[in-house]
Amino acid sequence: MNVLVIDIGGSNIKILATGQPERIKIPSGKDFTPEEMIPLVKEASKDWKYDRISIGFPGVVKQGKIVANPVNMGEGWKGYDFEAAFGCPVKIINDAAMQALGSYEGGKLLFMGFGTGLGTALVFEELILPMEGGHLPFKQGTFETHVGNDALKKLGKKRWKELVYQSISHFRRCFQPDHIVLGGGNSKLLDEIPEDCSLGSNKNAFTGGFRLWEKSYKF
Template identity: 50%
Template sequence: MKALVIDIGGTHVKVASTDHRTPIKIVSGEDMTAAKMVKQVLAATKDWHYDAISIGYPGPVEHDHPLTEPHNLSPGWVGFSYKKAFGKPLRFINDAAMQAMGGYRGGKMLFIGLGTGMGSAVVFDGTVVPLELAHLLYKNGRTYEEYVGLDGLKCRGKSRWRKSVLDVIERLKAALVCDYVLLGGGNAKLMKKLPEHVLLGSNANAIEGGLKLWENPNLPELQVARKGAKASRKRK
């Protein structure tokens, strides 16, 4: 089965497929709605052939649909009919969980995604559990995302931002009792001198994770991902 993979981010929507592994980048931002995303993705891939779609979404999901509106995009994502718009079978998964699936190397792994915001997920013995850590309080009444997301990078500078990233990594790794950390997202490449237990992820991880969703439709990761999203909603 050939799959189309859509990785939705606050700066870009990245699109790739089984036959086109190098992603196309579509500018997103605060004006990007679900309808605009679908229209632009379909236009960019009009000559591509695929049977199904994987969508990495920046927020909690359940039953192949987003549960909350994204923080860095325009509203209207929760009530949108994606299956009708695309006309193909599709699977939704948290974007951090999708990247984590693509970069997993065994054991208990924490994934932290550094982009416009901060994504997070844990993988344990091949089971992916999406997390919602970005908006928990970190320091001085501010959240993790405010320190290590894009706004934190712009406001505090690279040097102070890097120190915060390393501190967040150690805190969360210890709290979640993980063997190692996979660092992904567009700003991960700005890090220097990472500890031995921190791996720098590849941009291809999200694409590989999206393709894995259709390699075996009965993957237990999908069941756990949905349960994890439901739990996140209940906590709120």
């Protein structure tokens, strides 16, 4: 079994296949569409062998289908037939959930990804529960509006970090996880890692994509 993992982001698409030593980055952007992505991925992976695909998508996925276009990208993602486009079986999962699965080592895991927005997911045994926790109300807005990339630029690192720590505390009390993994590019800006937390790695998204085909996960 050879799997191609596609991690879709608002700035870059990152791909990696079974047995390959290095991932490949493909620029995306706010107007990026699946019709643009398919030929770019095929060209970038033309020397790789794969017979199935995992896609981590930055938005709402239900029963393996994208149900809404992403906020930070173009149109056409909702309902797009990736299996027909690639000609092989495809599993689609929320990108935070895919990284959470790749980070999982047992118990109840909460993943919080601090990047463009706030990605959240829970993993417990073979259940993967994607969440839109960043859209929950927080102060005069949502968690995402206070800890996303725009907030970091607007408020500065000091205030942004205070709000991140507050967010972690709220989510810990609500979901009672055994462990919290802090992912996303901005999590590396934190000076101190709270109790029962650890920094994740973007590489875990690929681990999660490979794991999707190893068991019958529910997500």
